[in-house]
Amino acid sequence: MIVNRKPLTFLEKLYLPAIAGGFKVTARHLFRSLFGGKTVTMEYPEQKWAVPEGYRGAPYLVRDQDGNTKCVSCQLCEFVCPPKAIQITPPGPGGAADRPNAEKMPREFEINMLRCIYCGFCQEVCPEEAIFLLKDYSITGLTRQELIFNKEKLLALGGVHPGIRKWKHKFEEAKDQEDFPVKV
Ligand code: SF4
Numbered sequence: 001m002i003v004n005r006k007p008l009t010f011l012e013k014l015y016l017p018a019i020a021g022g023f024k025v026t027a028r029h030l031f032r033s034l035f036g037g038k039t040v041t042m043e044y045p046e047q048k049w050a051v052p053e054g055y056r057g058a059p060y061l062v063r064d065q066d067g068n069t070k071c072v073s074c075q076l077c078e079f080v081c082p083p084k085a086i087q088i089t090p091p092g093p094g095g096a097a098d099r100p101n102a103e104k105m106p107r108e109f110e111i112n113m114l115r116c117i118y119c120g121f122c123q124e125v126c127p128e129e130a131i132f133l134l135k136d137y138s139i140t141g142l143t144r145q146e147l148i149f150n151k152e153k154l155l156a157l158g159g160v161h162p163g164i165r166k167w168k169h170k171f172e173e174a175k176d177q178e179d180f181p182v183k184v
């Protein structure tokens with residue numbers, strides 16, 4: 001299909017009306033910000049957008065209330081990750097976990113943030129609720145290697161997430177039994 005382009009008029013060929021139109025928009029925003037107190041820009045990166053709840057930012061590993069690693073190195077997230085951004089090194093024979101009710105934890109856990117597409121599959125598939133897409137959307141670095149986050153970095157960024165521990169200690173289960181049913 002041939003698209004016949006409309007020839008430019010004399011004024012359009014001068015480009016001056018288009019430049020004047022651009023200055024008009026700039027001047028309007030300038031006066032609004034000077035006298036109306038309304039700004040359309042922000043001081044990024046000092047100022048950042050407030051992202052809504054449930055926003056899918058960068059995936060990080062989280063710790064439970066006691067500060068223990070929740071990941072049990074099952075490698076499901078590594079398997080489902082579409083761009084193969086996750087690389088887990090299992091603990092090998094005798095590798096112990098740092099929390100009760102877990103047999104193992106990863107020796108190393110890397111996420112290549114250059115590959116990650118923030119799809120959330122890792123979070124969906126994780127049986128231990130150990131990996132979450134948090135609100136961090138500004139992932140920058142000076143080298144490619146810098147953007148491969150290791151286990152320590154992922155755990156530090158993910159932080160402690162109370163209230164999402166899958167397995168409870170025996171004393172907490174007993175307490176739940178005492179409190180149930182709730183008396184009114
Ligand atoms: S969010 Fe998607 S692409 Fe990123 S690590 Fe998880 S599964 Fe892989």
Ligand code: SF4
Pocket residue numbers: 070071072073074075076077078088122125126127128129130131
């Ligand atoms: S983050 Fe979850 S899915 Fe991935 S290896 Fe650890 S426990 Fe398994």
